[in-house]
Amino acid sequence: MPTMTAAQKQAQAKAQYNAFLAACPSQQLLARISDKWVTLVLSALGSGPDCTGEPRPMRYSELARVLAGVSPKMLSQTLRTLQRDGLLSRTATATVPVTVTYELTDLGLSLHRTVRQLKRWAETHMDEVAANRAVHDGGDAGTTV
Amino acid sequence: MPTMTAAQKQAQAKAQYNAFLAACPSQQLLARISDKWVTLVLSALGSGPDCTGEPRPMRYSELARVLAGVSPKMLSQTLRTLQRDGLLSRTATATVPVTVTYELTDLGLSLHRTVRQLKRWAETHMDEVAANRAVHDGGDAGTTV
Numbered sequence: 001m002p003t004m005t006a007a008q009k010q011a012q013a014k015a016q017y018n019a020f021l022a023a024c025p026s027q028q029l030l031a032r033i034s035d036k037w038v039t040l041v042l043s044a045l046g047s048g049p050d051c052t053g054e055p056r057p058m059r060y061s062e063l064a065r066v067l068a069g070v071s072p073k074m075l076s077q078t079l080r081t082l083q084r085d086g087l088l089s090r091t092a093t094a095t096v097p098v099t100v101t102y103e104l105t106d107l108g109l110s111l112h113r114t115v116r117q118l119k120r121w122a123e124t125h126m127d128e129v130a131a132n133r134a135v136h137d138g139g140d141a142g143t144t145v
Numbered sequence: 146m147p148t149m150t151a152a153q154k155q156a157q158a159k160a161q162y163n164a165f166l167a168a169c170p171s172q173q174l175l176a177r178i179s180d181k182w183v184t185l186v187l188s189a190l191g192s193g194p195d196c197t198g199e200p201r202p203m204r205y206s207e208l209a210r211v212l213a214g215v216s217p218k219m220l221s222q223t224l225r226t227l228q229r230d231g232l233l234s235r236t237a238t239a240t241v242p243v244t245v246t247y248e249l250t251d252l253g254l255s256l257h258r259t260v261r262q263l264k265r266w267a268e269t270h271m272d273e274v275a276a277n278r279a280v281h282d283g284g285d286a287g288t289t290v
Contacts (some may be wrong), residue, residue: 022214069167132231
């Protein structure tokens, strides 16, 4: 097969896959990345432990602190899956005790840019959605819209 | 309270909500919109029945056809939730039989722009993720990276 440019490869992949179809593997991939913890882990790794900086490697304990409320099981499982998919890399350094860090790969960075928007959308539109729910559930309140 | 501009309201909402925190309602909203069917319904309504056009109202049967493989129960449930959250509107027209159409609201359009990218990411990077999984699962294949 002749070598293709990155743009040609992307165009070909786009033509091959259609996530609307249940039988298409890209729908399973969409299901996997449509996950609250995937979004939060990628967002955390993409903005650093202070949540405002640049992408940088983070230790397990730093991730657990930023993602307040995640269970150790869920965090470990999410990290393993993201590593298998090539979205993040895991590095163990031979210190005492061993230091393990996680870092976004280029592929992970490309997805990070999208899921970060999803997180921001939820934070920015929370009030509006809550108001819509109140109107929807509250019968007569709906007449004021 | 003095009236605020849309930009000021957004800035305030952003300061109030932090989806990293389990106790923050925006994390529940993130969990709700991090859903394969939410992404696919919003993508369908945002690109029309031919999947390439502009946002336009769609009938239930058109949505079911585009989202090949969705169960009627899951589609109805997703539509109800999105309607309650104010992301789409449902219109019943008094024809025989009654015509029911669904259409993105402005709020739904704003989320559509993000979830469409998520769908495209899955379609565009499927090959790359599959290759990463093969390397990860395949032991010695990993040495070629």
